[in-house]
Amino acid sequence: MVQGADRNTERRVVALRHEGEDAAARLPALLAEADRIAATVAQGVHGRRRSGIGETFWQYRHHRPEDGRAAVDWRQSAKSDQLFVRQNEWEAANTVSLWRDGSASMQFASSRNVPTKADRAAVCLIAVAALLTQGGERVSVLGESAIARTGALGLERVSRRLILGPGAAQSVEAPHISRFSRIVLSSDFLDPPETWAARLSRFAAQEANGVLLRIVDPAEEDFPYSGRTRFEAPGSGETLLFGRAEEARNAYRARWAQHGEQLAALARQFGWTMITHRTDRPATSAVLSLFKTLARDV
Known part of the structure; x- marks a missing residue:
């Protein structure tokens, strides 16, 4: 019984190795x-160009409730009666x-x-x-x-x-x-x-x-x-x-x-x-x- 189990394990290891070798052989062609x-x-x-947390200015957009007070660009907002958020280019x-x-x-x-x-x-x-x-x-x-x-x-x-x-x-x-x-x-x-x-x-x-x-x-x-x-x-x-x-x-x-x-x-x-x-x-x-x-x- 033990010898049979060992042979099965060995065959499984060999099969897996061959499978891995076949996959590796395809690697250069697929790449x-x-x-x-x-x-x-x-x-x-x-x-x-996307909005994100980089340092390069992209555009202003209207403030949304989920942005919070800290996100408001007060200088730009002071020019109108609306609140604005400064968006930066994605970096x-x-x-x-x-x-x-x-x-x-x-x-x-x-x-x-x-x-x-x-x-x-x-x-x-x-x-x-x-x-x-x-x-x-x-x-x-x-x-x-x-x-x-x-x-x-x-x-x-x-x-x-x-x-x-x-x-x-x-x-x-x-x-x-x-x-x-x-x-x-x-x-x-x-x-x-x-x-x-x-x-x-x-x-x-x-x-x-x-x-x-x-x-x-x-x-x-x-x-x-x-x-x-x-x-x-x-x-x-x-x-x-x-x-x-x-x-x-x-x-x-x-x-x-x-x-x-x-x-x-x-x-x-x-x-x-x-x-x-x-x-x-x-x-x-x-x-x-x-x-x-x-x-x-x-």
Whole structure:
């Protein structure tokens, strides 16, 4: 019994090592792809000026009750019968926490012509991280980065974690974040909407919101199968056999659309934005939408 357990443990260690080596082998290619996408997107977006705690004056705005008395710029307010607050140009770095789902379903790719959902999610997040760090913002990987960083070092560490890290569900089920954090969750979001409602409610309790980057394989949306087809649930080994898969196509597509609508409704309910991206389409469009959404929300 002990020898059998030892052999099982050894096989598991070998399998994990090979898995890690395979992931590491993909690292340069994925980083190069993310860098190319970030460079392309950067040409289409411009730097933004935002209000913050820097020292460079930007504009005056009307005083709001939550600002308090100390925020009033009395010199400017004395020129009229209204109270004004002095806003400065943003110079303090913000933090964006990124998460790439590491569940078994994210390893799916329906053909050799499309990447796995996990790889596409990592590429999109790394490209966005590159754009954010270029703007002086700090990035971290949710549940894996102890310290949020900016610059080349921060990008390098975040990139490795997004490709090689576990992407554990614990990171979104019991998140450790600061209030008002901005989050990007990249997943296929195949868990029941109730599960995601509970997860987003935990972020809401900490007054954090952000973007759901939903990664979809084309076969998942189109259901192109016909004839005798066996489907296997990733990770569980459970199978489902169809004698004529095409007969289930309409019902499947309706259920798929309903699931997407429920996710979008959840995002709106909690003040998040959902972006859906298919792996058979250029990642550039997803990165551009994601970056613009983050820029708009701050």
